[in-house]
Amino acid sequence: MENCAVCNKNAPFKCTACKSVNYCSVDHQKKDWPKHKINCRPFKIATSDELGRYLICTRDIPAKSVIFIEQPLVIGPKWECTESPDFPCVGCFKPTPINGNKCPNCLWPVCQTNCIGLKDPQMHGVECFILCMRRNTNQTFKYRSEVLLTLRCLLLQWKYPDRWEKVMMLESHDQQRLGTRYYKEADERIVSYLMENFWSEIDNIEKELGKKIVEKRDKKMLHRICGIMEVNALNIALGHENDEEVSALFENACILEHSCLPNCFYTFDTKKNFKITMRAGRTIKKGEHLSIMYTHMLWGTHMRNEHLQTNKYFVCKCDRCIDSTELGTNFSAMKCIGDIGKTCGGVLLPKDPIDLNSEWFCDRCDVSIPNQQIEIILTNIEQEVDDLMMPSVSRKNQALIGPQDFETLIEKLSHLLDENHFHMFALRHSLIQMYGHKENYMHHELSDEILEKKITMCEQLLNILDKIDPNTMRLTLYTGIVLFELHLAILEQNRRQITKGIESNKNILLLAQNYLHRGKEALLLNQDIIQGRQLIKSFERAENGLQSILNA
Structure with missing residues (x-):
């Protein structure tokens, strides 16, 4: 038995966190804490010419466990x-x-x-x-x-x-x-x-x-x-309705390195001096670098690295960035325009995804396109998407925009962009929220075809989210909305089966319940913002209603 770090007597138990220092009593552990806490942390600060200062894991950290809590400088x-x-x-x-x-x-x-x-x-x-x-x-x-x-x-x-x-x-x-x-x-x-x-x-x-x-x-x-x-x-x-934000610097949180596949996530406590709590998004192994994401996960690789080079002065070389397909999602892929009007059914991808000037090549034929031409096309597309999703004249304009406008633009862009392209993702994510909630498009008013279309889109979006944010750290709101809309759509399908005299499918009800449970668990990470809190309440109401049906 090792001796107590305070009094040198026989110590029956170890530090509950690091398991590397022994104590004879809880009082002695508390007494030694000011001295021991730095060594007790599951990370240390390291330095390299390429990364500068960064944090490296000194022992395995279980998923969702707290890595550190700190006040802003x-x-x-x-x-x-x-x-x-x-x-x-x-x-x-x-x-x-x-x-x-x-x-x-x-x-x-x-x-x-x-x-x-x-x-x-x-x-x-x-x-x-x-x-x-x-x-x-x-x-x-x-x-x-x-x-x-x-x-x-x-x-x-x-x-x-x-x-x-x-x-x-x-x-x-x-x-x-x-x-x-x-x-x-x-x-x-x-x-x-x-x-x-x-x-x-x-x-x-x-x-x-x-x-x-x-x-x-x-x-x-x-x-x-x-x-x-x-x-x-x-x-x-700040958690207000107008999405106000403040900025802060932190001693340790600000030196975690960037990754488009981060292993950590953080939350803020706006009621207690804006302290930050850093948690493990998955099990992190000893020797791994701790990472968060500095940019938007729903941007394509070119946009992410352009932002990082312009604002953070480095290029990301994570597994997602160096893969032109972005983990098999084709999140930035464009459809091949073919040769003299003949399309081959292939997709255009950058030869070197982290080179902002890389030429784009088809994965099926010999067509290649300079990056400058791709940028012109994408700039025009981005303008069209922004004009539809963020009308600038007045909120009245936004009220006039309906599902048909989104369907029309999706159909138009489907000739240029892969179905999983990030612009298509954004349009479909908005469209699934319109189906079932817009006037003349309430769930009971949707045709069977559109209802099935909504379910298919939800499943496609969920598949992409599961690949680019596999541990649901950064895209909890997006994932929560998809899961909520998916549960609504399959329940409406089940209701229609009942009206036709077909017995209710309990497996469908259990699947809907699983979607609700998964969504609420993810959203618990976003309780510090108003959208997260509101969506959690919607999940809780839906869970209670569905449980009543299952218990009947």
Whole structure:
């Protein structure tokens, strides 16, 4: 028997987490925790020339288990430049009219003058005295919420120097950002704004105090902070109906590497200081790198890597990205146009999927097409899809759009795109929600043919989701909707069988119950956003109703 790590006496049990340190009592384990907790973590920080700092698993981690929980180093309104009629309250981020309530001290917009975040030293309390410097000026002043996160980050060196050092360890890609539109935009909207409005006032305060309050605050440092935000910041949904988000930096969560097939997922607790909980999405073996996804899982490989190269300054080489078929889904594939009007039935795929300029080849014939031509075609298609799915003139336009519009565009694009292409996926995912819920298309009004079509589309979408997100980590809402609509459609089929005098099929009812159970389990990961909570309630109501039928 090994000895206790605290008192050196015989120790009957080990640390419940890592199983590598012995203790003679629970009290001694608690006493040793501050010292032991770093070594107890199931990961360690490693470094390489290619990846920089990353996290590597030091022991097997079971699926869904917590890997770590941490508070943000700094948090604030989204640092990206935005134009919105509402302004995030500087105390709690709640959307508020820009000409409404004001902070009693600095006069920046707040939800209410007694907002609890106004005096919080980790929220508005840290920058209020700086913003106060513009209170008595006669100049026209424009509030910009996107500067607050950069300012809060800058002020860490004065208020929380240990956090400042941790932020400065995050990658900024200073050289790669030079000359990019992101650099120019940050220079105009954030760096210049802060320097023009507050730098001379800070100089005056420091002269009066006879000391520096912010040691490092030149233009180069501001751009470094903007680069750190651009590369590392995680966006947190506030759970409101308008999908507002804030941005935050974390010590460990921000250095997990990217993969389009990640092994980790995270959730935020917006009620407890925005702490992040990182979990294993599947069983992770000792020696594996911990990974999350920096981009959208429902984009094709070209779009994902274009975003990663532009915003994160690297190319992804995961199993999905290096496979031109994207794990057999053909998620980016186009139909071969053939030669002189003769089609071969093949699909066009990029020769090198991670090369943004790669030529595209047919998998059946000798046809090849330059990437530039593919991009022109896809740009036009994307515009058509966006015009249908996101009408820009008014919400009235959206109400006029119905299933027939989606059917028409799907039919048109079916001559150019593989049936599993990501644009086709998006259109079908919207269409299955229209079948059964739009006026004149309620489930009992659907023809048998359209009802069967809905079921087939749901199964096709589910097959794609199971391949690109096999552990349902990132696409829980999409998967939940497909499973819910599939359960509704097969129940309607079963109802029609009963009206024809055919006995109810219990196997169909059990299958519907399985879809509901699977969907609700996946959605439990999305309780921190309003859409997730609403969909869970729909699943629970459906489960209760179906259970009553099964018990009858």
